[in-house]
Amino acid sequence: MSTRHSGAREEILGRIRRAVEGAPEVEIPRGYRTTTDVADLVELFAERVRDYRAVVHVLPAAAVPAKVAELVAGRRMIVPAGLPAAWAAPAPDVDPRSADGVLTTCAVAIAETGTIVLDTGPGQGTREQTLIPDYHLCVVGAGQVVGGVPEAVARLDPARSLTWISGPSATSDIELNRVEGVHGPRTLEVIIST
Amino acid sequence: MSATFLGMPGDFPKNAARAVQDSQLRYNLRKATHTIRGKRAAVVDELPDWRELRAAGKAIKDETLRHLDRYLVQLEEAVTRAGGHVHWARDAAEANRVVAGLVKATGETEVVKVKSMATQEIGLNEALAAEGITAYETDLAELIVQLGDDFPSHILVPAIHRNRAEIREIFLDRMGDAPPGLTDEPAALAEAARLHLRERFLRSKVAVSGANFMIAETGTLVVLESEGNGRMCLTLPETLISVVGIEKLLPTWRDLEVFLQLLPRSSTGERMNPYTSTWTGSAEGQDFHLVLLDNGRTDVLADEVGRQALRCIRCSACLNVCPVYERAGGHAYGSVYPGPIGAILTPQLRGMSSELDASLPYASSLCGACYDVCPVAIDIPEVLVDLRAKAPHGAAERAGMRVAGWILDDQTRLAKAQRAAGRLRRLVPRRLPGPLSAWTDTRDLPEIPEESFRDWWEREG
Numbered sequence: 001m002s003t004r005h006s007g008a009r010e011e012i013l014g015r016i017r018r019a020v021e022g023a024p025e026v027e028i029p030r031g032y033r034t035t036t037d038v039a040d041l042v043e044l045f046a047e048r049v050r051d052y053r054a055v056v057h058v059l060p061a062a063a064v065p066a067k068v069a070e071l072v073a074g075r076r077m078i079v080p081a082g083l084p085a086a087w088a089a090p091a092p093d094v095d096p097r098s099a100d101g102v103l104t105t106c107a108v109a110i111a112e113t114g115t116i117v118l119d120t121g122p123g124q125g126t127r128e129q130t131l132i133p134d135y136h137l138c139v140v141g142a143g144q145v146v147g148g149v150p151e152a153v154a155r156l157d158p159a160r161s162l163t164w165i166s167g168p169s170a171t172s173d174i175e176l177n178r179v180e181g182v183h184g185p186r187t188l189e190v191i192i193s194t
Numbered sequence: 195m196s197a198t199f200l201g202m203p204g205d206f207p208k209n210a211a212r213a214v215q216d217s218q219l220r221y222n223l224r225k226a227t228h229t230i231r232g233k234r235a236a237v238v239d240e241l242p243d244w245r246e247l248r249a250a251g252k253a254i255k256d257e258t259l260r261h262l263d264r265y266l267v268q269l270e271e272a273v274t275r276a277g278g279h280v281h282w283a284r285d286a287a288e289a290n291r292v293v294a295g296l297v298k299a300t301g302e303t304e305v306v307k308v309k310s311m312a313t314q315e316i317g318l319n320e321a322l323a324a325e326g327i328t329a330y331e332t333d334l335a336e337l338i339v340q341l342g343d344d345f346p347s348h349i350l351v352p353a354i355h356r357n358r359a360e361i362r363e364i365f366l367d368r369m370g371d372a373p374p375g376l377t378d379e380p381a382a383l384a385e386a387a388r389l390h391l392r393e394r395f396l397r398s399k400v401a402v403s404g405a406n407f408m409i410a411e412t413g414t415l416v417v418l419e420s421e422g423n424g425r426m427c428l429t430l431p432e433t434l435i436s437v438v439g440i441e442k443l444l445p446t447w448r449d450l451e452v453f454l455q456l457l458p459r460s461s462t463g464e465r466m467n468p469y470t471s472t473w474t475g476s477a478e479g480q481d482f483h484l485v486l487l488d489n490g491r492t493d494v495l496a497d498e499v500g501r502q503a504l505r506c507i508r509c510s511a512c513l514n515v516c517p518v519y520e521r522a523g524g525h526a527y528g529s530v531y532p533g534p535i536g537a538i539l540t541p542q543l544r545g546m547s548s549e550l551d552a553s554l555p556y557a558s559s560l561c562g563a564c565y566d567v568c569p570v571a572i573d574i575p576e577v578l579v580d581l582r583a584k585a586p587h588g589a590a591e592r593a594g595m596r597v598a599g600w601i602l603d604d605q606t607r608l609a610k611a612q613r614a615a616g617r618l619r620r621l622v623p624r625r626l627p628g629p630l631s632a633w634t635d636t637r638d639l640p641e642i643p644e645e646s647f648r649d650w651w652e653r654e655g
Binding site: 008024153171 | 222225226229230242243246247249250253254256257259260261262263266267276281282283284288332333334335338351352353354357358361380381383384387388391392395396409412414420421422423425426429430440447448450451452454455462464465466467468469470471472473474477478486488492493495496498501
């Protein structure tokens with residue numbers, strides 16, 4: 001069923017046109033920063049992710065496979081297709097409901113806000129796969145880290161479903177006490193590969 | 195806008211007078227508002243270009259509102275192109291009918307919900323219940339409010355009027371599967387909610403959400419949240435129905451670079467909220483329906499002064515700095531929109547025919563703190579003053595003002611009145627009788643001089 005051409009549509013659009021008739025045109029001043037002057041993006045990103053009480057490792061690329069192996073040992077992990085074979089053997093079909101964790105990379109990472117963005121591209125799994133398991137291990141390449149939000153928005157494709165992740169799931173709904181881990185993964189661990 | 199909260203029949207002063215007697219409530223509110231206020235200030239100060247972001251945010255919203263018709267049509271085309279369905283609703287009843295129809299078409303009788311101001315505004319849960327459909331709130335605070343048969347009292351932290359002991363009681367009484375040894379530790383309470391909702395998320399076929407932003411250019415919807423319940427609702431169910439006010443639009447994808455900085459820092463006082471989801475049309479094969487809601491917004495848009503309230507991005511920064519909200523609490527405002535923004539939004543959306551709604555523009559000392567922190571620079575004091583002029587005034591007040599106007603308009607009449615007052619000055623009581631006593635309860639009547647200045651000047655000068 002669609003009410004696309006219902007009376008409601010025409011009536012609302014008509015009301016809007018009458019309401020704004022003669023209102024002044026608007027110029028949008030964009031004097032804010034669209035690039036960020038950060039000396040060490042990796043260091044800032046690592047610091048900001050740690051502020052959310054996530055675990056962060058900064059390692060040379062050659063040391064990443066051994067670290068991944070160490071962290072996933074004993075865990076039943078979802079390993080989506082598209083990750084470097086050296087990190088872990090692909091295991092994209094593990095049922096998220098019985099998986100202990102998920103290993104991904106990301107589309108882009110933001111230093112100023114400590115944010116990882118997933119766009120369901122290669123090595124990032126589906127939205128369900130990165131949501132249901134209790135543990136999320138994300139490997140971020142140093143080249144994926146940008147300074148601020150504007151640089152990230154410019155790199156992302158709106159046609160893809162995006163998930164911006166800043167630390168583990170959290171709530172402050174009870175007397176404003178922060179509790180980590182409600183419905184999303186309770187543990188977020190990030191390896192920054194330099 | 196749906197009717198006033200039940201149990202809140204009075205006007206704002208009466209509700210507030212009751213609320214300030216509740217010391218627990220005042221303690222909770224003070225702690226909450228001061229904590230978030232401090233966090234906000236710290237992360238806002240961190241950005242060297244906050245002022246420029248705020249100016250851009252204000253202008254982007256004004257531009258959206260100026261051409262709202264064009265942008266809505268553009269959004270509709272983009273959502274439809276991406277496999278979604280767009281519905282239009284003039285008012286709450288129409289929106290509720292559309293949503294109920296969509297849920298019934300799936301054959302389901304349960305829906306999971308992401309926290310949404312718009313669906314609270316239209317009373318969706320109650321409307322669905324009347325159609326035999328149960329709506330389950332999944333945000334922790336909304337769950338506390340729903341289980342406690344209660345009303346939200348803050349935009350961001352709706353259960354802020356409840357302490358941990360009360361929340362434990364509510365869970366033990368109403369949740370069904372609450373562990374018997376449940377303590378009142380926040381972590382234990384959150385864990386109980388996680389377990390309670392887990393199975394529901396995994397088996398639900400239909401979800402209802404709102405949205406923080408909609409992008410006209412791309413047809414993308416954006417939801418910011420903390421707990422992951424939003425991701426659960428947006429991702430897992432086969433059908434997703436989003437009910438969104440028509441003013442939630444942004445023209446371009448690029449505009450998110452402004453609002454994804456303004457909103458989290460103003461709202462939770464974080465550099466970024468834990469989770470933000472964006473999707474365009476039918477994502478991963480989901481059946482997606484967007485219900486565009488007017489419900490009074492076009493009336494607000496028609497008001498040259500009041501329309502700036504439609505820039506609001508529901509961050510709640512104005513609540514956290516307001517000396518009136520801090521003492522009166524959210525329930526006193528009798529609406530899903532409390533605090534300073536509620537004091538200008540509710541009377542415009544609902545009109546000022548009820549005693550409560552007509553009293554809301556006075557729920558402020560006009561100190562202006564709300565304007566200072568507003569990330570889209572809504573001049574709330576300006577709108578409050580404008581609404582006060584438009585609010586209905588009592589017959590005695592109107593008659594008094596007419597008489598005063600008639601006398602002050604003419605110097606002969608003024609002189610006669612002043613002489614009469616000088617002669618009768620001994621007869622004026624210290625406190626005024628009847629309804630006028632409200633004025634002299636807190637103020638002294640000015641002493642009337644024997645002779646007016648004009649008469650003295652004429653005699654001596």
